Amino acid sequence: MAAKLTPDKRSAALASLHGWVEVDGRDAITRVFKFRNFSEAWGFMSRAALVAEGMDHHPEWTNVYSKVEVTLSTHDAGGVTELDIKLARAMDEIAA
Ligand code: HBI
Numbered sequence: 487m488a489a490k491l492t493p494d495k496r497s498a499a500l501a502s503l504h505g506w507v508e509v510d511g512r513d514a515i516t517r518v519f520k521f522r523n524f525s526e527a528w529g530f531m532s533r534a535a536l537v538a539e540g541m542d543h544h545p546e547w548t549n550v551y552s553k554v555e556v557t558l559s560t561h562d563a564g565g566v567t568e569l570d571i572k573l574a575r576a577m578d579e580i581a582a
Pocket residue numbers: 542543544545558559560561562563
């Protein structure tokens with residue numbers, strides 16, 4: 487099982503991602519993705535879902551029309567692990 491990142495390692499990992507920030511009061515990271523329309527938002531979620539399923543690591547996310555809000559944390563570890571950073575990076579690449 488992946489271990490939680492130390493605060494320093496979590497901050498360093500965040501610096502390598504695009505637009506992700508720590509969640510206040512919770513060991514988790516979050517980013518808002520804005521797309522041109524619902525269809526593009528849904529396409530992003532479809533592609534990201536396949537990556538998550540392949541990793542057996544799943545996001546907490548909401549979608550309202552062209553906006554997707556994603557929060558990542560590793561439930562089994564009780565905080566942010568390398569798995570969350572890896573999934574966040576994959577999402578950044580899909581949305582680029
Ligand atoms: N997704 N974010 C997240 N955190 C987990 O701990 C997790 C998961 N997806 C599947 C999963 N764990 C499995 O390994 C079982 O623990 C459910």
